[in-house]
Amino acid sequence: MAMIVCVCKAISDKHIRVAVEKGAVSFGQIVQELGVGTCCGACVPHAQEAVAATVCAYTAASASLSV
Numbered sequence: 001m002a003m004i005v006c007v008c009k010a011i012s013d014k015h016i017r018v019a020v021e022k023g024a025v026s027f028g029q030i031v032q033e034l035g036v037g038t039c040c041g042a043c044v045p046h047a048q049e050a051v052a053a054t055v056c057a058y059t060a061a062s063a064s065l066s067v
């Protein structure tokens, strides 16, 4: 079940995960691609944490696959 990260733009953790899988590695890139945090801005701290956790998890998973 997806969890909404940005209510204004209807962005979920699943959207963030897909963007990371497509190559996004920073919050700025996620903002450019998805528009998260660009309306009221209330979600920015949580969205930054969600992006960092997703990038970290994806990087760790990728590293374990390449060994």
Ligand code: FES
Binding pocket: 005, 006, 007, 008, 009, 036, 037, 038, 039, 040, 041, 042, 043, 044
């Ligand atoms: S909740 Fe994300 S910009 Fe408003």
